[in-house]
Amino acid sequence: MTAHGFMQIGLYLAALLGCVKPLGIYMARVYSGRGPLKRFVEPLERLLFRCGGIDREREMSWRQYAAALLMFSFVGFLAVYGLQRLQAVLPLNPEALPAVSPDSSFNTAVSFVTNTNWQGYAGETTMSYLTQMLGLTVQNFVSAAAGMAVLVALIRGFTRRHSPTIGNFWVDLVRGTLHILLPLSLVLAIVLVSQGVVQTFSRYREATLLEPSVNAAGKTVTTQGMAVGPAASQVAIKQLGTNGGGFFNVNSAHPFENPTPLSNFLEMLAILLIPAALCYTFGEMVGDRRQGWALLAAMSVIFLAMLAVSCYSEQRGNPALARLGVDQTASRQQSGGNMEGKEVRFGIVNSAIWSVATTAASNGSVNSMHDSYMPLGGLASMWLMQLGEVIFGGVGSGLYGMLVFAVVAVFIAGLMVGRTPEYLGKKIGAFEMKMAALAILLPCAMVLLGTASAVSAQSGREGIFNPGPHGFSEVLYAFSSTANNNGSAFAGLAANTPFYNGLLGLAMLVGRFLVMLPVLAIAGSLAAKKIVPQGPGTLPTHTPLFVVLLVAVVIVIGALSFFPALALGPIVEHFMLAAH
């Protein structure tokens, strides 16, 4: 890797860490009802609450909170499903795209409601502008806000004592959307438009080719259709809200979604921006910022390690090509390394940063094709998802997932220092352990069982394009991505079939709601407890030692769960490639 490459990584990290504190403080104020934009947003909030008949002073128990969340998500699911099925007769459909098939509609509706944004379809040839804007983009906002709401409810669980309630879901949802996601997206969308990201309601364009070509059928092709649409508004939130569902099929590798180095940098920054800043928000809200920094440090350690693996394996290039005498060294003329599936304008480092960031966070947007990564590069992305999307993770969901791991880490550590385990003054008992175990176990189980059914069933095997371990990796990747609500794809898998649409849809539902429910249950249980004051016998949870322990727990659980599966996919592929 060149010095230039290191500088780009350094610049990216510096910009990210620089934003953590200001945005973190801002979000903490928003969720405490002291948002600086209150003056402008308040009238709109009032209107919304009045229309919805919501009393914003009314606090909810964790069960009520969960019920509201589930109901809201279900209504969102119906809306997105309906829009796709009816888009042929609805306005804003200049290309006259037909209704989407029932199984694909189901899959896509689940995908966007669960903040996964797995795409079994190709945007420009499937979805009308109305479906994209009113269905998908709306869910991009509210599914992100719902994830953040659950996190805030969990934080209240830590800060409240003897409280039967954990906040009001509607208030948290609206605050997250109007105060945080909307203003940030607005700014980002405008900057992206300035860089050349398209934003239009007009029909697709037709361009005359400078050099006519001959297609596979032997016909001479002189024109090319160019899909356009209201992309910038959707791209901004898909990056900020860890959604990742591209407007176009190739996502942010498309020049109309990601035209310049600046747009690439900003979109990459947007992936981790909110998840990283939420760590600070957490510290701020629990009254001990060091706690937030510790979690951010734990996330960063694993992120950097995986980034190193990815950069190293991609820049090293493909040994099979090396044996053919292909020059894969980085120089002023070429970025070198394994460039299959990567945009030349982004090169190795910016592709690697994106692939690691998008899988660390449960974003899932791509600017290069993960299927074409070297086995170890693909392993880095896949494993980051399998860790449960807790390394930054989804907005809200990443941090609450990490807090579940922190509860487990505190439990083991607490026993080892001879005290009933406590985290932030809350004793961790059998109920919390039960819920934490569920939240960690269920997505793991879904990945393992989903992959097992896909490689066993005929309809599952039919979708696999690649031979050998790589074919297995594709299936494993698909279930790792959906069951952890990431949404990125390894490609090479024909997933738009009833079998995969159904099973992957189920995986997304399990990965989202069967984690949220235990988390809310923990929030409710913790809120009702007293707070034990700190003493010399209390295990400090802001120290490097605890960070190491937390990292170890995340890695060990992730490694022990997926090592056999990974061994049969990317790991054996790596050794085979090296041995040939």
Added chain:
Amino acid sequence: MSKTMSKISSVDPQILREAVVASFQKLAPRVQLRNPVMFAVYLGSMLTTVLWAHSLATTVTGESSWFIFGVTVWLWFTVLFANFAEAIAEGHGKAQAASLRKTRTSVVAHKLTDHSSRESIEVHATDLQPDDIVIVRAGETIPVDGEVIEGVASVDESAITGESAPVVRESGGDRSAVTGGTKVISDWLIIRVTSRAGQTFLDRMIAMVEGAKRQKTPNEIALAILLAALTLLFLLVVATLLPYSIFSVHVSGQGKSISLTVLVALFVCLAPTTIGALLSAIGIAGMNRLSQTNVVAMSGRAVEAAGDVDVLLLDKTGTITLGNRQATRFIPADGVTEQELAEAAHLASMADETAEGRSIAVLAKRRFGLRGRGLEQIKPHFVPFSARTRMSGVRLNGHEIYKGAAEAVETHIRSLGGFLPEAVHTAVRQVAESGGTPLIVSHDAKVLGAIELKDVVKGGIKERFAELRLMGIKTVMITGDNPLTAAAIAAEAGVDDFLAEATPEAKLSLIRDYQKGGRLVAMTGDGTNDAPALAQADVAVAMNSGTQAAKEAGNMVDLDSNPTKLIEIVSVGKQLLMTRGALTTFSIANDVAKYFAILPAAFAATYPALKALDLMRLASPASAILSAVIFNALIIIALVPLALRGVAYRPVGAAQLLRNNLLVYGLGGLIVPFIGIKAIDLLLSAMGLA
């Protein structure tokens, strides 16, 4: 009991023999079902047994029967070793219980039919009802627990406490409780029965040490959930590996899919069997360790809570100080030598039989070698202490020597025309401010000087409090003294805080305040007036010498009646949790090496490239899998002593403890199995079995 107990060592052949037998008895499914981790191993062992039988019956060349047999045998050993660990821990408890039970031989009681005439009938102890009145004479055994309502006697409680020196039991006050199974040595007692036969203190103790009433503690339940979740996770990992393997064989076109035997072996190696096997042994051993310190806990929950205590309330008298004020210093007035003062004080105290008076004589003797003179020669007339004069002294040869409270003596000498010298006045004030009690000695109208009486803080107590502070426990002294005195003693003893002029209500509300602040409060007490506070405290240690009410209110009884015993109790509680945590960490860390042993072996035929993962360079696939299974079984036996002994606890702060234990059990857990599995593999190859 402590003496009998310490004799029961872990290598007692009798216990070992019984434990081996019990390991097999515990193979009953009903027993196995109690422990989900080991139950899964149990089922796996049954499955491989069937596979082995099948492999013998069929001629189809699959896996070698010898390999399946080897795995099966070691899986059964894994189950047996877990049973053995539990059995040996229970064995220790049973041995303790047996020695207690010996004292509970059937006793004939003399039940009073008429209280005034002391007429009694003989009844069997088991027929006694609460509120019956019995009389116990010298040489007889007290039939059941009760309260002394009349009489004073010395009682031999060695059966319970292991302490051979008899104790005094008498009606009223804080020494009225007697325990069934103890023996009256002198005099007689009339006792009101307080508990039914079979529910006496001794019965409860036997039940506790036997583990008959053992319930899982909250932390144990939480840990069991974590372990069950891990077991389930690994079950899924292993179960899904079969379709993965079939698919891999399909796409690679070589090798055979992973066999059931290997899957079961992998599962057993991954499941947290080490901690799962030792979990109940750790709990039982914790209770045993507690009884070895001569404390009987009424529940395991209380022991665990002891590890969490952050505030400890201690009575000043008898706990922090020796209990009696003692003379520590003579402060002579100007123109008087210390010896003159000492002589006068000695004279004035000669007939004073109180502890304070005696301590003045002792001090005089120690400083100047003064002894009681021939009292007949000087014909003294002793003036005893009276509440009115608040002085005591002696009149001889027309002179009056008095000692008494400062104000009292001052009034007395003023009436004789004397005065209190300024220097003595200052000394008096200083003594009072430093927490002592000043007395003044006068000779007729002349003040000779002052005597300082002080509560003497027990030796070594300051160090124990420092130790508690390192454990993160705040000590609070409770005393009826005025705040000034209390502050001085608190400073001298090194407690963190004190409650002066304490009433039972003040004690109770202090505990409630701490609990409201989220703290866990421990206290020790013996008196009936301590009972409400004991009942409120989270960990309440009643002294065995205390009243029945105090013992009922507490959740532990200290047989030695040593209030600083709480330090040991806290240590045992912490050790219990630490041992569980350390072995959990160790168990999980072990899995890494087992993957590296088994996976390359299991897929050797399908994907030979995975040989690169075989870091240990094991002899053959069969030997690799067998070595991992054998290591997994042997490590249980190897860790039994640690489970019984407990991980050592040192009061060094939480972060330091975590660092040490993570290094030893986390890092150790990663490395040890690599070495162990390799060693077993070498041994197997050397024996030609691999």
